[in-house]
Amino acid sequence: MLYLYVLSLATAVYGEVTQNCTSQSKNGATLKVYSTHCYEFQLRHKVDWKAAEGDCSSRGGTLVVINDAEEQNFLMSSLKALSFHGSGVWIGLSDTNHEGTFTWVTGENSSFTFWAPGQPHLSHAGKRFILDGLVDEDCVLMKYSESGHWHDYPCQKLDPFGLVREHYPYICEYDTGTTSAPSVAPTMAPSTMSTTSAALPASPRVPSQ
Known part of the structure; x- marks a missing residue:
């Protein structure tokens, strides 16, 4: 019994136990579990x-x-890690x-946010000037190089010539269908967040790009 509790606790903290993850995951990807996901x-x-988003959705x-x-x-x-x-x-x-109204792909509103200062962009009605025109900045990138702060970016390539693109890695999330493990927060915390919970400790330094 003690072993199962320790295993559940390790899963919540480190996300290393992956036997309940989907079999549809892509080769070359790293799987981690946190809570029931x-x-x-x-x-x-x-x-x-x-x-x-299409790739994640195609695999459930x-x-x-x-x-x-x-x-x-x-x-x-x-x-x-x-x-x-x-x-x-x-x-x-x-x-x-x-x-101007950011929502999650699941349809949920964003009650927790971690926008970088000045984000999301409000100038030019949320558009960025690229080459010969303005493009919408409708999709969100979590910038690891900026302690995980969120930035709005164009969702697809920016110009008809393919000279400027917005291609980045991504993280898919799946429901494991298991009972939630004890809630234990990892030790690494970003610096400032918009949330109703108590203040978090300062973030460790993240390697700059």
Whole structure:
């Protein structure tokens, strides 16, 4: 009995026990479990946001939905443990359905946020000037190089010539269908977050790109 509790506790903290993860996960991806969900870290596969969400959805999951500070901390700790050196990863948040209202791919509103200062962009009605025109910045990248702060980015390639693209790794999330393990927050915490919970400790330094 004690062994099972320790195993559950380790799963919540480190996300290393993956026997309940989907068999549909891609080769080359790293799987980790936190609470009742399985996370598939597609760190070698760089695509635009729409392709990332389509890939996760085709295998019964979604782009990752971050519900609270503990889950954000788990993702950042996992990226660090995986020696990730990219600038960021796609998450399942966007305002593609209604400009200025960011919702998760599951349809949930975003009650927890971790926007970088000045984000999301409000100038030019949420658009970025690229080459000969403005493009929407509707999809969200969790920037590992900025302590996990969120930035809004264009969802797909930016220009008709293919000179500028927004291709990044991503994280898929699946429901394992198991009972939740004890809730224990990982030790790594971003610096500031918008949430109703108590203040978190300062974030450790994350390698800059």
